[in-house]
Amino acid sequence: MIPEMAELLAEGKDVCFTPTGVSMRPFIEGGRDSVILRKATRVRVGDIVLAAVSGQQSEISGQKSAGGHYVLHRVIAVDGDQVTLQGDGNLTGTEQCTMAHVLGTVVRIETPRGRRKPLTRGRLWYRIRGGRKWWLKIYRKLLRLGLLG
Amino acid sequence: MRPLGDEWILVGEGIEQVNFNKLITMNETAAFLWTKATEKKGLELTPELLADWLFDEYEVSREQALEDARLTLENWEEIGIAE
Numbered sequence: 557m558i559p560e561m562a563e564l565l566a567e568g569k570d571v572c573f574t575p576t577g578v579s580m581r582p583f584i585e586g587g588r589d590s591v592i593l594r595k596a597t598r599v600r601v602g603d604i605v606l607a608a609v610s611g612q613q614s615e616i617s618g619q620k621s622a623g624g625h626y627v628l629h630r631v632i633a634v635d636g637d638q639v640t641l642q643g644d645g646n647l648t649g650t651e652q653c654t655m656a657h658v659l660g661t662v663v664r665i666e667t668p669r670g671r672r673k674p675l676t677r678g679r680l681w682y683r684i685r686g687g688r689k690w691w692l693k694i695y696r697k698l699l700r701l702g703l704l705g
Numbered sequence: 706m707r708p709l710g711d712e713w714i715l716v717g718e719g720i721e722q723v724n725f726n727k728l729i730t731m732n733e734t735a736a737f738l739w740t741k742a743t744e745k746k747g748l749e750l751t752p753e754l755l756a757d758w759l760f761d762e763y764e765v766s767r768e769q770a771l772e773d774a775r776l777t778l779e780n781w782e783e784i785g786i787a788e
Binding site for chain 2: 557560561564569570571572573574590592
């Protein structure tokens with residue numbers, strides 16, 4: 557499915573879908589929130605992007621792509637053509653790709669009820685990543701208690 | 706129409722956003738009928754017309770073709786792509 561999305565994005569169309577997985581908590585709740593992607597005219601630190609990275613299995617779709625997989629993660633560093641990504645909900649682990657492998661940028665996050673979720677650059681969240689394990693524990697508790705819409 | 710796996714999805718020409726949560730997917734037979742149905746503008750879609758196309762294209766009896774055509778048209782009306 558993602559190659560088809562990539563094609564549509566490259567044609568200038570927006571793509572809306574519901575990603576799966578927990579790697580973008582607390583900003584995107586996989587299996588529940590939907591995102592709208594648009595072709596990226598430029599890639600900046602703080603953007604949430606869909607990218608083809610080298611590695612094993614995709615958290616988004618479970619699909620294995622030839623020689624790599626796809627992630628919907630936040631850009632935490634840009635060095636020339638090199639882009640470093642990390643899921644907001646991941647404690648460790650980053651991915652690398654080049655600018656050409658960034659398929660699209662998230663321009664909107666929506667809850668199932670159609671309510672818009674804030675799309676920030678995630679700067680504060682990145683700064684407190686040392687305590688991410690605990691923040692995510694709290695987030696999961698709030699989620700289980702149904703206090704997060 | 707665009708391929709998606711071994712099915713086809715409808716993507717409108719002027720559509721600026723494609724919602725993968727609400728895709729209209731079609732199997733090969735439905736895609737065949739849709740292509741023919743949209744070839745000429747203002748074509749009146751009746752089960753008999755679609756059945757003719759199915760009968761000409763596939764190895765199927767007239768009765769089966771008519772039944773399939775009726776179900777297909779019903780489905781298209783349900784999802785709002787035909788009236």
